[in-house]
Amino acid sequence: MPDPAEIIVFAAEPLDRASGARTDPEWLATRLADPASLIIPLYRGDPLIREGKAAFLAADARREFDAGATVVFLGLKGPRAYFAIDASGAPGPGQAPFADLGAYTPLREAAGALSGEDIAVIGAARWLIDWHRRHAHCAHCGAKTEMKDGGARRLCQQCGTEHFPRTDPVAIVLAVHDDACLLARGPRFPPGFLSALAGFVEACETPEACAVRELKEEAGVALTNVRYQFSQPWPFPSSLMMGFIADAKDKELKLDEKEIVEARWMSRDEIRRLLAGERREDVRLPPRFTIARRLIERWAAD
Ligand SMILES: [Zn+2]
Structure with missing residues (x-):
């Protein structure tokens, strides 16, 4: 029987989620500042695609996006860190940063075209960015929550309740x-x-x-x-x-x-x-x- 991860879209696990290291904000900041790190932009959950491949940019490219744009850590491949950034602050996908490099492409369309590894990374990016957008407030007390661990968790500033990505x-x-x-x-x-x-x-x-x-x-x-x-x-x-x-x-x-x-x-x-x-x-x-x-x-x- 083939490994299901090889045949099921979104199920490949190409990155090490680094669940220990990502709890350290300094480690994350260093990874984000590393010129080798990559970042994939998504507009309303649709990834930037260039010539049939996910358009991973140098992490420094985040400076072209809104200052408040959500950035999430996705994981490591070897020493290289992968991040995603939400480009939804733009008025439309054609006006989002780096749209001239390729096209922000509907995820279902991308799912049939990209490699198993790329689509799994992008699936996690969409999942996390969407969850953060919808969970700015605590379900327990209604106060604002803050992103932690590179996006793997949110913490309520008022009552201390932890929130984890919904599945x-x-x-x-x-x-x-x-x-x-x-x-x-x-x-x-x-x-x-x-x-x-x-x-x-x-x-x-x-x-x-x-x-x-x-x-x-x-x-x-x-x-x-x-x-x-x-x-x-x-x-x-x-x-x-x-x-x-x-x-x-x-x-x-x-x-x-x-x-x-x-x-x-x-x-x-x-x-x-x-x-x-x-x-x-x-x-x-x-x-x-x-x-x-x-x-x-x-x-x-x-
Ligand atoms: Zn709360």
């Missing part, structure tokens, strides 16, 4: 029965854009229980033998997708039409033909950078 667990499950798998789409997607079913894990719930509940609620399908496969961090804005394959008791469907507007069982042969490049008007598999696609591929290869 929302999601169970995504490919239900299978008699050599067929269940694909479906919600109302947000155009006809034919089918995928595995997914839902957010609720309070005090395991992802396995969530998978069973979601399939029951949304498709009326009873699952057994729920088998964990692999996971994918999904920075839109902060989901951790946990992928499962599970056996459905039968093929009967009872759709919750608010959640699912189209669902169908597809044979392994149909799926294999689609994966091999067959074009169909009525079915589009999820894009390659999604965990849903990886689940379908894994099942089809069995």
Whole structure:
């Protein structure tokens, strides 16, 4: 089995997060001042891309951005430190600093084009910058919070409560029965854009229980033998997708039409033909950078 980090977009772990060293503000300041350090700018979460690659700039380039722009530490590769900076203070992506070098590119578009290492670094950058933007105040007392540890933590100045980057667990499950798998789409997607079913894990719930509940609620399908496969961090804005394959008791469907507007069982042969490049008007598999696609591929290869 290949290492999932090699095949799942956002899941590569190219940097050492330096979780001990980053708690020292002096160490961080030295890294930021180091001419070898690099910084990637993002405009509203979309990275600057130049000639098909992430446009990492010398860390000194941060002087071209607003003085108050959020800067986060992402990690080390060897002796070189990586940072990200929020360019969202500009009136538009075309006016943001260094836009003339390339283009601030929608992350979903970049996800299909960049190397696994670059996209993982950028995913972490977007995740952190977005979290800092939305957590300026303490959820406990409402006072202002301050960034710590290069962006890995926030601390309330009033009550001392610590806040950590939010991660929302999601169970995504490919239900299978008699050599067929269940694909479906919600109302947000155009006809034919089918995928595995997914839902957010609720309070005090395991992802396995969530998978069973979601399939029951949304498709009326009873699952057994729920088998964990692999996971994918999904920075839109902060989901951790946990992928499962599970056996459905039968093929009967009872759709919750608010959640699912189209669902169908597809044979392994149909799926294999689609994966091999067959074009169909009525079915589009999820894009390659999604965990849903990886689940379908894994099942089809069995
Ligand atoms: Zn507080």
